[in-house]
Amino acid sequence: xDLSRFPRRRYTANATPLEFMPRFTQALAASCPAGRGPKxxxxxxxxxxxxxxxxxxxxxxxLVADALAEGADTLITCGAxxxxxxRITLAAAAKExxxxxxxxxxxxxxxxxxxASGNQFMFxxxxxxxxxxxxxxxKLMEVMQNMADDVTALGRKSYVIPVGGSNALxxxxxxxCAQELQQQFFEQQVTIDRLVVGSxxxxxxxxxxxxxxxxxxxxxxxGIGVSRDPVDQEPLVYQDAQAVLDLLNAGVTIAxxxxxxxxxxxxxxxxxxxxxxxxxxxxxxxxxxxLLDPVYTGKAMSGLINLARxxxxxxxxxxxxxxxxxxxxxxxxxxxxxxxxxxxx
Ligand SMILES: *Cc1c(COP(=O)(O)O)cnc(C)c1O
Numbered sequence: 538x539d540l541s542r543f544p545r546r547r548y549t550a551n552a553t554p555l556e557f558m559p560r561f562t563q564a565l566a567a568s569c570p571a572g573r574g575p576k577x578x579x580x581x582x583x584x585x586x587x588x589x590x591x592x593x594x595x596x597x598x599x600l601v602a603d604a605l606a607e608g609a610d611t612l613i614t615c616g617a618x619x620x621x622x623x624r625i626t627l628a629a630a631a632k633e634x635x636x637x638x639x640x641x642x643x644x645x646x647x648x649x650x651x652x653a654s655g656n657q658f659m660f661x662x663x664x665x666x667x668x669x670x671x672x673x674x675x676k677l678m679e680v681m682q683n684m685a686d687d688v689t690a691l692g693r694k695s696y697v698i699p700v701g702g703s704n705a706l707x708x709x710x711x712x713x714c715a716q717e718l719q720q721q722f723f724e725q726q727v728t729i730d731r732l733v734v735g736s737x738x739x740x741x742x743x744x745x746x747x748x749x750x751x752x753x754x755x756x757x758x759x760g761i762g763v764s765r766d767p768v769d770q771e772p773l774v775y776q777d778a779q780a781v782l783d784l785l786n787a788g789v790t791i792a793x794x795x796x797x798x799x800x801x802x803x804x805x806x807x808x809x810x811x812x813x814x815x816x817x818x819x820x821x822x823x824x825x826x827x828l829l830d831p832v833y834t835g836k837a838m839s840g841l842i843n844l845a846r847x848x849x850x851x852x853x854x855x856x857x858x859x860x861x862x863x864x865x866x867x868x869x870x871x872x873x874x875x876x877x878x879x880x881x882x
Contacts, residue, residue, distance in 0.1 A: 715748025736762050740777060802843070810870055
């Protein structure tokens with residue numbers, strides 16, 4: 538599919554690595570039925586630009602280019618108190634000489650505080666022009682529209698980016714990733730049988746799905762929910778993926794069964810640690826030296842590990858895990874990932 542008519546800023550110099558993980562594969566197989574499991578590959582989107590980058594870097598390449606094309610001088614976006622998306626949007630704003638106003642949805646009352654570390658600390662360091670906090674369940678798009686009106690009243694021009702950068706335009710970032718992967722599969726001579734990725738605001742999952750379908754790449758995309766079970770997550774992914782294909786005039790209608798989400802790994806709640814996440818974070822760190830995050834990739838990898846143990850994948854099939862970033866949040870849960878405090882099962 539041709540992305541060239543969409544303006545794009547580039548925040549990463551080259552393709553992120555596509556790597557086989559031999560030691561993780563071996564450790565995983567040892568805990569699978571009959572000691573045999575799938576071969577696990579990783580797409581290192583934790584090495585994207587706007588360091589420490591992540592999946593939001595790819596979406597912002599298209600969203601910020603659109604903001605600049607419209608003549609905006611201020612980005613407005615929203616997220617949780619430890620939002621990677623807010624932090625990466627701020628980094629993009631700084632790099633482009635734009636101002637940036639953030640709306641923080643405080644899911645746990647009192648969790649947004651002056652002294653916090655991780656992404657919250659970086660919001661301040663990266664120079665947010667303003668940080669507004671609203672309680673969980675607030676109408677975020679409406680509040681951001683009010684923030685946009687405030688910017689207009691100052692004689693400036695704002696550009697509002699939805700939560701997670703997940704709209705059709707942001708989804709193009711992961712269509713581009715699907716095309717980057719296609720080239721790497723060819724160059725590295727690998728046949729991937731299935732892809733596993735965390736599914737949150739859904740843009741990453743939807744963009745990859747749209748990119749694979751639109752480019753006739755027959756790899757099923759399995760989204761591990763990080764905040765919702767399939768009954769709630771699949772319709773979001775479906776809608777978003779179709780919107781991406783429509784934006785590209787791809788002439789492709791997505792079959793509902795092409796949208797695959799798996800639940801049960803995010804509980805007890807979004808961003809709250811659980812035992813499967815702790816095992817996954819430790820296992821990848823100690824076999825491959827790769828750091829996952831506790832909120833998204835740790836839970837998504839815990840889903841992959843458990844599916845392998847249940848025999849969901851054929852032995853020796855090639856499974857690609859997409860590492861979507863999130864490093865700063867690791868520091869928010871140091872005690873949990875080291876097993877120093879008890880976490881939910
Ligand atoms: C936002 C985020 C996700 C989820 O991606 P969506 O496109 O919102 O589904 C996964 N991993 C990390 C590290 C993230 O910051």
